[in-house]
Amino acid sequence: MRPKDLQYPFKDTPKRIMLDKQVWYAMGEEGEFQFPGWDRLFIASQPVKIEYCSGNGLWLAERAQNEPNANWVGLELKFDRIKKIWSKIENRQLKNLLAVWGEGFDVTKRYIPDNSVSEVYVNFPDPWPKRRHAKYRIIQPLFAEQIHRILQPEGTVSLVTDDVDYSKQMVRVMTKQPGFASCYPEPYFVTEYPGYGTVSYFEDLWRSQGKGIRYHLFKKVL
Ligand SMILES: C[S@@+](CC[C@H](N)C(=O)[O-])C[C@H]1O[C@@H](n2cnc3c(N)ncnc32)[C@H](O)[C@@H]1O
Secondary structure, three states, X not given: OOHHHOOOOOOOOOOEOEEEOOEEEOOOEOOOOOOOOHHHHOOOOOOEEEEEOOOOOHHHHHHHHHOOOOEEEEEEOOHHHHHHHHHHHHHHOOOOEXXXXXXXXXXXXXXXXXXXXXXXXXXXOOOOOOHHHHHHOOOOHHHHHHHHHHEEEEEEEEEEEOOHHHHHHHHHHHHHOOOEEEOOOOOOOEOOOOOOOOOOXXXXXXXXXXXXXXXXXXXXXX
């Protein structure tokens, strides 16, 4: 299957929230849609791990393939990239991976149940480097609050970036959010993380340009 084989389902109908072929279209009007619960979305009942800002799903599909004992969810804003994740789901027969077309904070706040997720990942979120654009970054206090809400006790959040200013914001936001503790001592990140997963498209790009990568890891402790 190629990404273009996933047809946009709303050509002649209004956009509405729906689930089809391991894609959750969470971008439209809510209508009568109700979140069915993770167990209904996957064939096996097992820990749920979410990656926000999944891009083309390179890292995500590899992790889902290598960890069949978890149910993986990839949240992505751009439909073209959802198509790329979907083609990986189809071609590799990844029954434990769901692609979600939607905005990360919005989908989380509206649908994701409390204490229902074991791990959260955000790899190379858009850095919005201009100061006046920093408000568009996904790692914000309200997002951290939601992540804390959906994580199970001892659940973890991994945040990865090449952007020094964004790394500082990640540390600031996460250390201020009650109930999280950094798994790394000050400065609260490491620059190598063997076994983290295959390099994502952006990790590859930034490393080839000689940029340092910062991995932050926080645990829900309260
Ligand atoms: C720099 S790319 C990184 C993609 C991937 N994680 C990687 O490492 O290759 C950031 C991605 O986040 C998506 N994105 C940005 N803001 C988002 C949001 N609020 N919710 C979901 N996805 C978002 C963008 O569409 C883009 O695909």
